[in-house]
Amino acid sequence: MTIGYNTLEVEVDLNAIRHNYRLLRDKGSRVYGVVKADAYGHGLIEVARALEEEGADTFAVGTVGEGMQLRKSGCSKRIISLLGPLNEEDCFNAAQNKIIPFIGEFEQLEMLSAVVSAQGRKVEISLKFDTGMSRLGFSVNELDKLIEWLKINPQICPVLASSHLATSDDPAYEGYMSAQAETFSGILKRLADAGYELEASLANSAGILVHDQVHYSAQRGGIALYGSNPLLGTEWSESGRDLKPAMQVRTNIAAVRELKKGQAISYGCTYTADRDMTVAIVCAGYADGYSRGLSSTGEVCIHGKRAKILGRVCMQLCIVDVSHIEGVKFGDTAYLLGGEGEGHISAEDLAGWWQTITYEIFCLLGMNPRTYKK
Template structure:
């Protein structure tokens, strides 16, 4: 028996995601929908369906298992697994379900070749190169060895290639973006000279919006799909200003009561009332993915107004100051993300109080049950 303990309600506006995809397609010639990690918490299958209606023909997920889930849902588009192959089961499933894995290690190539050769089959792959992220991918120094390996193993057929930008959202690092683009261009020319003409992608969300030089044959749209502006806080902020957040998160109010002057609230007595005040106890806490680091810093939206968190965020409860907000009552609704009026909470607002990035906000809160519109 599964016990449902979540009290948060996560609403996903699929029309906002479709809107954001159209904006990104204004800049890019072919835009992949990056829907890894349950579409950044927005719903893998539902987001894929929405993007398919906008003409997306390539989806990038995280693991091969996620690719299999997407394929089993009935999606016939091209599916890329960004984390590549981690074991032989991944290799079998990539072949069986027609998944294109990212490959950035010779060990992955050897493992895949062994599985594919034993089955007497072939498989398409995407080559991954490290041009400055220093995370995953073949180095430029391995290029000659890689070309030799691919020519000797025709059962492994590269059709795509990519690299990942490290600083495309930061105006202070435009030169670093340029250096990565130059190195990737060199890699593409070497591959082409060796007979491998591949569909290449380098641009992520910020790259699509800002950097002409990195928009190649294809682009990978991630965080911007979900309405978070990757350029927020920079001189490029307005470029992402048309994006619409797709996630809204709310919960119920469990109690409204008076907190007398001098009384403390929640664990550790980290907040003491300086005057008589009214507090609301909302049903949200770190068990729901609502971080304890929001204690005494975060805010929620109630009746269109901002209410500041007072005291420590608990496992499933959080106290907020509603002294100056009228008509707050038991059973009412508090918005952790979204809401209405001047008190609306943006993804950047919440990430800032949380001292994190919008990606983490979406992924953690998106693990709660979702509804779609």
């Protein structure tokens, strides 16, 4: 995003992403680089290039359009589209750009078949199966019909099979994950018996880190690539302790004000000073993807110390208490994510205040202008 109202600057450490990829690869085998949603807000093209330098040979994007963007950047490696084609244009573009679409519906198969048949070509696909997520994918009950359809439509060439784990990051649901793996193994066997020996992918980041039994022939490295430990807070958290955060988000202080005891501040007068205070007006608000839900809850890092948000977060501003921080002035840096010293803000800290998950933090804040450490 380059619209002129942005005041936030996102810094992405590509070396951290490289480190995290190596860690996942050491625990797994053939690890796809999941770069969907603009690489979780870290930058599709830049992240893919960094991962390619580390030996990644497969990239998982969200949409076919995102795959085209990656292909046009010069990427010659294998690209898979997790959502697959949603219209005929997607089908045409996937075939033209050698993007392997995930297919989990017969309607998608028929649409893709019609488009590529009209072009007189074949197309490689990944078959998507629902093993317990109840979201996308062919069911076990549809497998016989699917095999029959594939036999009479040789222009559609399955080369991959995949499914998605619902609970791989939760020890309390390890049995559910094992049941998904058992279902997936049964699907693979039936496909193999029908003549389709496919590369198989089930493990996500948590699966790579702690569940060897679901690794199969390939794994999908997602949130862990960006330094967020999907196992944090569980008995498995140590397995992700060496991941390095890749994103910092900073902005500037627009003003420093004295707030008298009994004086209210920001919209709605939801905060009234209980003492004389010094406050800083920080250039960050919901227009920048910094949630209004952080009102009177979140914190930022200034001069290595935490400063709590007072009152409501505004469209482009929020107010923080800097009474305990010396020397704060106009133009100083405030870190919404990252920073130095004891005041460092982790993605997990921010997600907790925000009442969300780190995925959303990265995707929303990553829409702001980015710089890169290489």
